Amino acid sequence: EAAVTQSPRNKVAVTGGKVTLSCNQTNNHNNMYWYRQDTGHGLRLIHYSYGAGSTEKGDIPDGYKASRPSQENFSLILELATPSQTSVYFCASGERLGGPYEQYFGPGTRLTVL
């Protein structure tokens, strides 16, 4: 079955450090997304991509960069991590294949910045 995987699943980082969260999808979808989810908030879109080589800013891009080197891989980069970036991060892939648009999510990465 097609899947979205994320690594690492858990990460503890120090303030000011660099963090890279990785996402891989075998759905062959063009679109990929990074969200964060905090208590009391729904998932909020950080960055997204239309395909290899493209990245676009979502609703809350400040403090994050993204990289899409291939159809399958989409990374989220925190160059200078801060405690406010402690959260659960979800990656998703999506496509509209003749029907309503759907997104398929990975299991999430729990990031703690100390």
Add this chain to the structure above:
Amino acid sequence: GDSVTQTEGPVTVSESESLIINCTYSATSIAYPNLFWYVRYPGEGLQLLLKVITAGQKGSSRGFEATYNKETTSFHLQKASVQESDSAVYYCALGEASSFSKLVFGQGTSLSVVP
């Protein structure tokens, strides 16, 4: 802007009782909203539970159902008889039918079903 509001959690329900999780939306920039319910079981990613793209239609899956009501801008999730395995976090989401669709999520409702 576009937004989704759903029942504040956590919600605790006894097994075999009925459930309703309220969801209302505001779609100011989306001409033809699509509505979704996603579920996240412990340790897993979000899974699509059901979707409805046409106002007035009902979606159903795994005993859950939701009706897209354009007049009341609502998409409430209901189940007649819950089971312990339904314990999860439920997210209502709003999207649009375009080549790229950004989803706007509600805050999630944590459901615990107790024996």
